[in-house]
Amino acid sequence: MNYSKVSFDIIRLEIEKIFSCENYQKEWNLRIDKIIHLADSNGIELKWNEIPNWDNVDYDYSDQEFLEIAYIEDFNSESIYIITDECFKDQMGFSVKPSDLIAFIEKVYNEEFQMDFPQPSDFIFVQPSTNLLTMIHHEGVRTKYIKSLP
DSSP: OOEEEEEHHHHHHHHHHHTTOTTOOSOOOSSHHHHHHHHHHTTOOOOOEEOTTTTOTTOOOOHHHHHHHTTOOOTTSSOEEEEEGGGGGTTEEEEEOGGGHHHIIIIIIHHHHSSOSSSSSOEEEEEGGGTEEEEEETTTEEEEEEOOOO
16 A cells, blocks of 8 residues: 655645635634635635535544545556544644555554544645545535646
8 A cells, every 4th residue: 555644845835826815914724714715815716515414413424425525536546645523632643645545544544543534634635636626514514626727
């Protein structure tokens, strides 16, 4: 399985590239509300959609369903950076090859944090090679933003 840890600084730079604000002067962190503010500050309006069954405590998403919720559809990209609430302890996200995502979710994440990956928390996914940012908010909404080419 191919995954590694990646610093929050690297992930922040990738998000700034996606939003075309590489020289953004203000300090910001990888919390969803701060990313929304970064987008707004650069004239980007993120559109949020409700996630089906999010409030249904009896519904368990399969790993594949969860990846679809996260708009992870291109399994040919080079890597995906993943940030979950648990990543803030050491300020390191995960870099995972798309072909290894399911194995990462089922084995690595579960073993490292003693919890299932699909759950009602905040998630950020960055695909640098496709300029795609997707976010899942713990309140049951999701968004995606793809950098438009000039």
